[in-house]
Amino acid sequence: MRETEATTEARRAMEVCNACRYCEGFCAVFPAMTMRREFSTGDLSYIANLCHNCKGCYYACQYAPPHPFNINVPQVLAQVRADTYEEYAWPGPLAGLFKRNGTVVSLVAAAGIALVLLLTMALVDHRVLYQPQVGPGAFYRVIPWWLMTTLAGGTFLFSILALVMGFRNFWRDTGGRADELTRGRPLMVALHDILTLKNLGGGGGGCNDRDEAFSQSRRRFHHAMFYGFLLCFASTSTATVYDHFLGLEAPYAFFSLPVQLGFWGGIGMVVGTAGLIWAKIVSDPAPAARNLLGADYALLVLLLLTASTGLLLLALRETGAMGVLLAVHLGIILALFLVIPYSKMVHGVYRSAALLRHALERHPTPPPPGTAPSDRALGSAA
Amino acid sequence: MPDFSRIWDVLVIGGGNAALCAAVTARQAGCSVLLIEHAPKPMRGGNSRHTRNMRTMHPEPTKVLTESYLEDEYWDDLLRVTGGQTDENLARMTIRLTHDALPFMEACGVRFQPSLSGTLSLSRTNLFFLGGGKALVNAYFATAERLGIDILYDTEAVDLKMDDGFVREVVIDHRGFPETVRAKVVIASSGGFQANLEWLKDGWGEAAQNFLVRGTPYAQGKVLRNLLDQGIASVGDPSQCHAVAIDGRAPKYDGGIVTRLDCVPFSVVVNKHGQRFYDEGEDVWPKRYAIWGRLVAQQPDQVAYSIIDSKAERLFMPSVFPAIKADTVGELAVKLGLDPAAVEKTVAQFNAACVPGEFNGTRLDGCRTEGLDPPKTHWARPITDPPFIGYPLRPGITFTYLGVKVDETARVRMDDGRPCANLFASGEIMAGSILGKGYLAGFGMAIGTVFGRIAGREAAKNARN
Numbered sequence: 001m002r003e004t005e006a007t008t009e010a011r012r013a014m015e016v017c018n019a020c021r022y023c024e025g026f027c028a029v030f031p032a033m034t035m036r037r038e039f040s041t042g043d044l045s046y047i048a049n050l051c052h053n054c055k056g057c058y059y060a061c062q063y064a065p066p067h068p069f070n071i072n073v074p075q076v077l078a079q080v081r082a083d084t085y086e087e088y089a090w091p092g093p094l095a096g097l098f099k100r101n102g103t104v105v106s107l108v109a110a111a112g113i114a115l116v117l118l119l120t121m122a123l124v125d126h127r128v129l130y131q132p133q134v135g136p137g138a139f140y141r142v143i144p145w146w147l148m149t150t151l152a153g154g155t156f157l158f159s160i161l162a163l164v165m166g167f168r169n170f171w172r173d174t175g176g177r178a179d180e181l182t183r184g185r186p187l188m189v190a191l192h193d194i195l196t197l198k199n200l201g202g203g204g205g206g207c208n209d210r211d212e213a214f215s216q217s218r219r220r221f222h223h224a225m226f227y228g229f230l231l232c233f234a235s236t237s238t239a240t241v242y243d244h245f246l247g248l249e250a251p252y253a254f255f256s257l258p259v260q261l262g263f264w265g266g267i268g269m270v271v272g273t274a275g276l277i278w279a280k281i282v283s284d285p286a287p288a289a290r291n292l293l294g295a296d297y298a299l300l301v302l303l304l305l306t307a308s309t310g311l312l313l314l315a316l317r318e319t320g321a322m323g324v325l326l327a328v329h330l331g332i333i334l335a336l337f338l339v340i341p342y343s344k345m346v347h348g349v350y351r352s353a354a355l356l357r358h359a360l361e362r363h364p365t366p367p368p369p370g371t372a373p374s375d376r377a378l379g380s381a382a
Numbered sequence: 383m384p385d386f387s388r389i390w391d392v393l394v395i396g397g398g399n400a401a402l403c404a405a406v407t408a409r410q411a412g413c414s415v416l417l418i419e420h421a422p423k424p425m426r427g428g429n430s431r432h433t434r435n436m437r438t439m440h441p442e443p444t445k446v447l448t449e450s451y452l453e454d455e456y457w458d459d460l461l462r463v464t465g466g467q468t469d470e471n472l473a474r475m476t477i478r479l480t481h482d483a484l485p486f487m488e489a490c491g492v493r494f495q496p497s498l499s500g501t502l503s504l505s506r507t508n509l510f511f512l513g514g515g516k517a518l519v520n521a522y523f524a525t526a527e528r529l530g531i532d533i534l535y536d537t538e539a540v541d542l543k544m545d546d547g548f549v550r551e552v553v554i555d556h557r558g559f560p561e562t563v564r565a566k567v568v569i570a571s572s573g574g575f576q577a578n579l580e581w582l583k584d585g586w587g588e589a590a591q592n593f594l595v596r597g598t599p600y601a602q603g604k605v606l607r608n609l610l611d612q613g614i615a616s617v618g619d620p621s622q623c624h625a626v627a628i629d630g631r632a633p634k635y636d637g638g639i640v641t642r643l644d645c646v647p648f649s650v651v652v653n654k655h656g657q658r659f660y661d662e663g664e665d666v667w668p669k670r671y672a673i674w675g676r677l678v679a680q681q682p683d684q685v686a687y688s689i690i691d692s693k694a695e696r697l698f699m700p701s702v703f704p705a706i707k708a709d710t711v712g713e714l715a716v717k718l719g720l721d722p723a724a725v726e727k728t729v730a731q732f733n734a735a736c737v738p739g740e741f742n743g744t745r746l747d748g749c750r751t752e753g754l755d756p757p758k759t760h761w762a763r764p765i766t767d768p769p770f771i772g773y774p775l776r777p778g779i780t781f782t783y784l785g786v787k788v789d790e791t792a793r794v795r796m797d798d799g800r801p802c803a804n805l806f807a808s809g810e811i812m813a814g815s816i817l818g819k820g821y822l823a824g825f826g827m828a829i830g831t832v833f834g835r836i837a838g839r840e841a842a843k844n845a846r847n
Contacts, residue, residue: 019640020514025513056513056517059517062516064424
């Protein structure tokens with residue numbers, strides 16, 4: 001990790017925090033900090049990605065502005081995080097997409113919609129777009145199956161590859177080794193922390209979502225969005241199985257498994273993203289990193305559009321609006337798949353990696369066999 | 383802008399823990415309450431914003447406190463640090479009531495954390511606030527707002543107009559404008575005078591100019607002075623203050639916890655002439671840090687320098703300021719602004735006087751000097767291994783002992799012993815009644831919480847009559 005303005009300021013903040021430590025009950029950032037006396041850029045990258053931006057430490061800080069020490073941990077760690085997204089981006093030349101990321105994501109979304117609409121117009125009889133299509137294969141009459149799978153599958157696989165490479169860059173830079181990744185117990189601990197958003201709990205009573213009062217709303221909205229997203233993903237996966245292995249072509253009945261998963265997942269995503277957008281709008285700007293808000297809003301809106309166009313498509317799929325809606329929905333999904341590795345979405349990868357690193361630090365490798373239970377034994381016990 | 387023509391039931395002066403406990407308690411008892419805080423909102427909370435824990439009696443383990451800590455042990459601890467300069471009746475009552483305070487604190491949204499890694503181990507005796515004192519203050523202010531207490535920031539009490547123990551009205555400075563507040567009862571929770579260097583000169587002379595104030599700059603003691611000038615009985619030694627040796631590079635005010643420096647026992651400490659002046663290894667640091675403020679204050683220019691070598695570098699919590707390092711003792715002396723010859727001589731004499739022994743940084747190890755004046759009686763090891771490391775030390779004042787005298791109902795007494803008709807006090811402004819000397823970690827918050835609640839309750843009773 002290169003030295004940046006943000007890492008320099010984060011190091012200064014961490015040195016003040018490390019001499020204070022009043023916040024150590026809040027989240028994983030502070031225990032990780034107390035394990036160090038000096039902070040390399042790799043350490044700061046790790047700590048910044050551990051931070052869930054709950055802002056508890058800002059409101060509790062006796063050194064927050066207007067104190068001359070001017071400590072604003074959530075803000076500076078958010079800025080370091082943004083630098084790490086650029087640093088670890090793969091392939092490297094695309095790192096620039098993280099600059100003015102809100103604009104990039106918005107433009108890609110617009111281009112995605114336009115592209116799919118244009119392709120549809122070019123490839124199928126444009127009247128299909130306005131006429132009601134029903135029965136098995138209705139969707140493919142609007143957008144051919146081969147186009148849908150090639151575009152979606154291709155971009156998705158590339159995005160997964162880019163995320164994996166980003167993870168690898170982060171892991172190496174923060175001092176991780178490949179063999180650590182298979183230790184069972186830390187993996188379970190990290191998975192628990194990721195799935196429960198434990199560190200958005202502010203040490204039990206919630207986070208400072210809005211101001212100095214505590215609340216669980218951001219955590220709940222994020223859960224709605226995240227699990228909604230997983231349900232939608234499960235919906236697509238089951239639909240793929242239905243189509244390829246069971247020979248059942250979409251559209252499926254409302255009470256079928258794929259539609260139920262997608263319906264409830266979509267509701268979750270709409271509620272979650274709308275809630276998170278609302279939380280951002282009403283929250284105290286003091287601990288926020290203003291220059292990063294664009295990227296946050298852009299991704300949230302893109303996810304909201306993904307879910308809401310999906311739900312709309314479900315509602316209107318038997319009408320003449322289906323054709324255009326399907327094209328718009330798939331355009332948005334194409335954009336989402338494209339920007340996954342070059343948007344705020346990457347926080348999921350780096351935060352998960354940081355939580356795993358933290359779990360590994362808290363459960364260090366025991367001494368060699370003979371002196372204590374082996375690593376493997378501990379892993380299986382977990 | 384509030385309506386200053388109205389009459390509040392209770393006026394609370396101050397915005398720290400003691401003031402908030404009083405205001406919330408009075409409001410819960412049905413009173414209308416106005417709280418005035420001298421500081422602007424971001425700096426509210428007095429010295430409570432720099433605190434971290436409250437010493438709490440408990441008969442059995444709780445979620446966050448281990449084992450038990452009973453009244454008699456607590457009292458013994460207090461007796462030891464105060465050397466008897468306390469009031470047993472008030473002290474024991476305070477101790478017992480710390481136990482009762484917990485449900486109140488939790489109901490006000492104060493959150494606690496399990497015992498800690500790292501710092502001084504107080505997990506059995508002290509209740510730690512999650513996020514520290516500012517988080518506690520935030521919780522109380524949020525509760526106060528929810529309950530409908532009127533809160534004015536940037537508002538200082540200037541003059542309590544008193545007639546024979548009765549406060550008629552209070553002149554305030556509200557954002558630079560003079561106003562008059564009328565309330566049936568007044569609670570003074572406005573702290574000591576530790577940030578008032580002019581006043582400190584009464585006891586310390588010009589040396590006070592070089593003191594650093596560890597906490598809030600708003601502890602000017604204006605209300606305390608005003609009351610003592612109007613025939614209110616005082617307690618506590620007017621010349622005394624609690625001061626510790628802190629990093630000399632700390633800001634003048636509000637440096638708080640990060641300016642502390644725990645290296646003295648592993649070092650030699652010299653004054654600006656390069657001379658040692660006290661046994662650095664007399665006892666473990668938690669028992670000695672409180673005397674070093676005074677020791678440094680008595681040195682020329684109120685400054686000293688703690689010098690260690692690389693062997694001791696990792697034995698203590700460093701302050702937030704970087705260690706000053708050099709390859710030779712002489713070079714370090716120059717960097718510290720000292721006469722290299724004098725420092726080299728002092729270190730050489732110290733090194734020659736060290737008696738070989740088994741060093742152990744975690745207990746009294748008996749590694750001492752022989753034939754050195756003053757001696758170093760523990761952790762004495764020759765300072766020989768570069769890099770050599772130095773930290774400047776200055777006295778950092780935490781609080782003052784002088785206060786107003788109160789009875790067990792927090793009611794303020796007059797010089798002639800009669801109780802004031804409508805004036806109560808809580809927190810540092812009356813803590814000298816109980817803590818006349820020394821300091822016991824987390825006891826200031828105990829007094830503030832307990833007497834804040836008593837003052838609020840009694841004020842409410844008084845306001846209803």
